[in-house]
Amino acid sequence: MIDWRIMTALLHRYRWHALIAAGLLITVVLTVAFFRINGEMVSPRRGAITEAVYALGTVKSDHVFKIKAAIPMAVKKVAVAEGDRVRQGQTLLVSDSGTAFKAPFDGTVTSLTVNPGELVVTGMQLLVLQDLTRLHVEYSLDQESALQVRPGQKVELSFESIRGQRSTGVVDRIYPNEGQFVVRVIVDDLPDEVLPDMTADTAIEVARKENVLLIPLAAIKNGGVRRKRDGRTQRIQVKLGVINGEWGELIEGDIVETDLLSVPERKPTEN
Template structure:
């Protein structure tokens, strides 16, 4: 009888062992899952979206001195780099009077020497204004679609990184096969000349009080959150801010929600 009872109890013992193993595995997995989770609060702050490009300083005033007939250059009154005032003599040809500067500026090119023959219509020298300056940038088709007249811009020059120049988009247009943006600056630093280049950022969108969540919390367009003490999953629309954060574009996440993230996340939506 004793041997028979032992035989009958064996299946029950095996079942208990299997149940115990399953419970241990479940507890272990649950503990590991909890360890891999972290809870954070949404972050609120400004988010700026901008288009970045290299700009070139241009001038609105450019004067090319030339004669209407073949002329021998009798006298040059200026050299490249000279500053001239309005009315200053520039060059004397075969005529009895010199060509004069129509505005104040800098001589940026002298193409002939004295006693050389200049053909009719050829540019003898060039004067550029240094007060009527603007920044010109060329953009690709994708970027130009986001640019509008009146958008704010910020510019900075090499060796003047601590000095930011504010500006405004004045025009967006097609020139040849290039998409061009013209930016007017409030004030250029002293010493800036035409053809200098600058880093330019045009602000296309700004949210002063954006709600941001960890990018790692977003999985297949959804986020696990805790709201009013209850855990739930909600669909979310986001825009990537950087490698770690995403801006919430809809009302799916509230400032008082708690965001559940995993240490081994999927990549968030860009």
């Protein structure tokens, strides 16, 4: 038989444990619900910030020499082959009239499109000579990015096929070219295996600030943030200076390092 006196005592003993457990469960549920609605709370931080223009550049030779036919002619002699390294003054081609085309600098023949005895027409490109020891990187930027770039700015480069190695450079010049805005970057430590026409991922440092108050860009909505201070939440308008992909320099707005800023939960992207 069931001893109801014992059962009653057990229920009385564990009743408060059940109530406490239920209270904790409710607290957890409310906390999860709060963060699901409001996202997470993030503190501003003080530090340095760099703003960069990102672009895909192309390696170019500083010295490129192209031979093109000025008049119709026949090629009498081809003295080199593609890939040959030649010295300054070395003969490259000879026409049927006896005109010799010579290398103006030490370099490598990177293109040869004619054979001995071949007839060529005006304007036809016959040969390309490049100096593979003196290289730079060029970028074509849109107008908005070009307005931020100036000579002397620092540049960081990486090559997808050369992992774990980064090069540094400096903006040499920026100029317009047929509707494009071309940036020329000088790089002193390009890897030895890099050749013209290879591409480089690049970050051009256009602004940098030290010891500034930074706030997460994800917390900003319609020019303001939800700030929590001393247990009170208030919407504050802010103005930013230098920004990068995640943080922005605070230049206007009542925000201090001890505040908490609400970062809304991101909705999952639909495939």
